[in-house]
Amino acid sequence: xxxxxxxxxxxKLPKHHVRLQALGTLDELIxxxxxxxxxxxxxxxxxxxxxxxxxxxxxxxxxxVNDLADDSQHSISLQRLEAEIxxxxxxxxxxxxxxxxxxxxxxxxxxxxxxxxxxxxxxLSELSSQESVSPTVLAYSNRLSDYLFAFARYVNHxxxxxxxxxKNK
Numbered sequence: 639x640x641x642x643x644x645x646x647x648x649x650k651l652p653k654h655h656v657r658l659q660a661l662g663t664l665d666e667l668i669x670x671x672x673x674x675x676x677x678x679x680x681x682x683x684x685x686x687x688x689x690x691x692x693x694x695x696x697x698x699x700x701x702x703v704n705d706l707a708d709d710s711q712h713s714i715s716l717q718r719l720e721a722e723i724x725x726x727x728x729x730x731x732x733x734x735x736x737x738x739x740x741x742x743x744x745x746x747x748x749x750x751x752x753x754x755x756x757x758x759x760x761x762l763s764e765l766s767s768q769e770s771v772s773p774t775v776l777a778y779s780n781r782l783s784d785y786l787f788a789f790a791r792y793v794n795h796x797x798x799x800x801x802x803x804x805k806n807k
Contacts, residue, residue, distance in 0.1 A: 660761035726788040741794035748790035
């Protein structure tokens with residue numbers, strides 16, 4: 639059994655390498671989004687599939703020596719994500735408390751995806767302290783959890799489900 643994984647560029651890395659942790663977490667996130675897409679309405683399904691496609695592009699970038707490959711395309715993805723966060727938040731009530739994840743099954747799943755996205759961001763942050771990582775990929779990973787949070791709130795709000803406020807007892 640090999641304790642190494644070979645990347646697209648031919649490099650062999652130990653299976654515990656932080657780059658492989660980032661790629662594995664990204665793979666998990668893409669799978670979670672896929673599981674959510676099969677239960678989502680068509681419009682929402684399209685958003686989730688678009689996220690999966692963007693994340694796969696980031697994954698291919700992370701699997702290459704040059705993490706800055708085609709960073710212009712990543713910049714477009716980041717700009718789209720930022721605009722959609724604003725659009726989702728536009729009609730949502732403002733938050734003054736922490737909320738408990740839940741609501742519709744889709745919203746609850748989006749909160750799970752958000753938690754995985756945060757882990758991916760932590761992996762990328764650690765990787766960037768050791769090797770080159772595209773600044774745009776880092777920025778996208780940072781904003782993705784905000785997007786998924788707003789998306790979950792939007793889904794619940796659209797379904798008429800109130801958010802459950804966390805009460806610190």
